[in-house]
Amino acid sequence: MDSKTLRKKFLDFFEKNDHVIIPSASLVPSEEEQLAGKEKVLFTSAGMQQLIPYLMGKPHPKGNKLADVQKCVRTDDIEQVGDATHHTFFEMLGNWSLGDYWKDKAIELSFKFLTEELKIPIEKLAISVFAGDEDAPKDEESANKWKSLGILGKRIAYLGKEANWWPTNSSSFGPCGPDTEMFIWTGEGSAPEEFDPKDPKWIEVWNDVFMEFNRKSDGTLEELPQKNVDTGMGLERMLAVINGKDNDYETDLSSSIIEKICEELRVSYEQYKQPIRIISDHIKASVFLIKDDVISSNKMQGYVLRRLLRRAATKAFQINKEFGRKPFKSLVKSVTDIYPMYFDEMSVESIEREVSIEIGKFRKTLEKGLREVEKIEKIDGKIAFDLYQTFGFPYEVTEELFRQKGQEIDKEQFKAEFEKHQQLSRTASSGMFKGGLENHSEVVIKYHTATHLLHQALRDILGPQVFQKGSNITAERLRFDFSFDRKLTDSETRQVEELVNQKIKDDLKVDHMIIPLDEAKKMNAIGLFDEKYADKVSIYGIGPQPRGRYYSLEFCGGPHVEHTGVIGKIAIFKEEAVSFGIRRIYANIAL
Known part of the structure; x- marks a missing residue:
């Protein structure tokens, strides 16, 4: 079976069972997801994340029975990537009941999908359920349901929070609860009569989480306003198991x-x-x-x-x-x-x-950095930071390289060096450079001049109604906001990019002038006229033309390059809406 077939089987099954199929959310959680009772996270790492507001009681516009295939990223196990089962990116198949069905129906649906849709013999299945503790009782309800479906008692294990509670991390707050997990025997011959969760030939493929609690920021539990079911099946792992593969990397994914x-x-x-x-x-x-x-x-x-x-x-x-x-x-x-x-x-x-x-x-x-690594006899946090500063080696890359040499890095020392550097940077820049610039490095200055060219190119292609509404420039890219009432066509985007690059190729001279405000206005210099300017102003002109004109002329405090040829080729990689009548372009210097 290939991945397309497995995805379709899953979604078709739950749609047939009265679930509404919802699209995958972005890998970067929305503000609403972040604020709805759960700690902030960098990425969507589980199917439930886009549903947090609805698990907390908010009505979902699509109803209370949902299913999807959610793309996820997790990096907490990055050191284990490369073995048979760990990934940073994966897809999670999931179905939810938001205050509708509970344990009985959830387990029945899971059992039917495994045995009827995927044709997995019941003899190859084993189950774990929550053993119970001071927070919640032993989950006999789930165990009895599994038994009623034909799972033998010896194939059901009762395990603690470390295995049968989601999220497993007790420091996580937000919706949580006990779960029941499904395992498939992948070993040679018949499965053992008794289930041993420690036997690696039993592979966990699916879990049904019964979310009835909310863990508050102080660690205590309170009941949710509704009882929810949240299930998750890793597409990569299930695909490998049903195709008889001993690792996730030998499927069509x-x-x-x-x-x-x-x-x-x-x-x-x-x-x-x-x-x-x-x-x-x-x-x-x-x-x-x-x-x-x-x-x-x-x-x-x-x-x-x-x-x-x-x-x-x-x-x-x-x-x-x-x-x-x-x-x-x-x-x-x-x-x-x-x-x-x-x-x-x-x-x-x-x-x-x-x-x-x-x-x-x-x-x-990279090559210079690796040669430097070979020279280092003993690593410490300061040297690791120097490798980061000089060669761009992320801490984790340096850590891995020196583990290969049998050495460990003092991470706290690295953090101290990093924080010291940040403090020096903040002091040097008085906290923030004006004009939306991250700093005054050579590459940022190139990007700054490129934004002026971009501004004029947009006006040339789209019309004089275009004006700058803001910018943000870092060493990685420029971001430019401008007034325009619709999305740019692909052709318009290419024309703007080509025009900017032509002006860079023309190696236009950049002039800096400090002149009276009235004179600058007579020259038709473009400025943010909701700002108050002094009697004398700083303006930058790019590409001198006859009669004192310039290709681009703007009020600006600088700094800028002296001629455009040093910038390098600019590539627009994204154009989007910011708000009504305001568009945003991202661009960077192509190598």
Whole structure:
């Protein structure tokens, strides 16, 4: 069975059983999900996250019986990626009852799907249920239901919160409760008469969580206003099990990516099985994160994306030193081809561009950094921070490299160095540079001048009604807000990008003038006229023309490059609405 068939079987089954199919939510949780009684998280890591407001009692517009296939990212087990079952990106099949059916119906639906739709023999099934503690009683109700369906008592294990409570982390707050989990025997011959949860040949494939509690921030439990069912089945794991595979990487969800990696690295899978699995997993997760608007950076979700791409790049480089940004770019298509329902041609191109830029940046320093690692006899937190600062090695990449040498890093010392650097940066910049600039580094200054060219190009292509409404510039990208009442067409976006790049190629001179305000207005310099200007103002002109005119002329405090040729080629990778009548463009310097 392939992944498309399994997804369809699951959704069709629950639709036939009166569930409404809802789309997958973004990998970056919405503000509403974040605020609805659960601690903040970087990514959607479970199917329930988009439903948190409704688990807490808010009526769902689609009804109280739902099902979906949710894309998820988890990085807490990143060190185990490369074994048989761990991933950073995965899909979760799930069904929910929001105050409708309870344990009896939930277990019956799960049993029917496993035995009737997937044709799994009851002899190969085993179950675990909650053993009970001071928070909730022993779950005999679930156990008795399983027995009524034909599961033998010896195949039912009673386990504690570490195994049969979700979320398992007692420090997590929000909706929670006991669960029952389903296992399939994957060993040779008949399954043992008695279920041993510690036997690795029993693979857990599905859990039904009975969410009747809300864990408050002080750790205490209160009853939810309604009893909910939240189930989760990992698509990758179930697909491997029903196809008789002993690992998740040999199904149609990964095999073509691995083939492409081996082709580009010019090695066999058997030679480098674990690192190739890591590259496969990390490129897949990266592609999905970029699709959901995550951009490589040193903060929040952007740092995780950077960490994934750079860890994959390090693994690839250690196998084949010629493996650079072009081969990585080619891997993007091998991912998107597996998931056509999530990607269109435009998004594939923008993802390829982002991957190429990030790998290109890191590739320039990777080889030098690895040579430096070889020279270091004893690692500590300060040296690890120096590797991060100088070569762009995320802490986790350095940690892994030195574990291979039998050494551990003092993480607290690394954090102290990192915080010291942040404090120095804050002091140097007095907290914030004006004009939306992250700092006054060379690359940020290039982006700043590019925003002026972008502003004028938008006016040239779309009309004089376009005006800047804001900007934000970092070392990774520029963000530019402007007045316009509709989405740009693909053709308009390409025209704007081409015009900006032509002006960069023309290597236009950039002039800085401090002149009286009235004179600047007579020159038709563009400014944010809701701001109050002094009698004398700073303006920047790009591309001097006859009679004192410029291609671009704006009120601005700078700084800017001296001529546009040093900027490099600009690539627009996203255009979106900010609010009514305001659009936003993201662009970066293509390598």
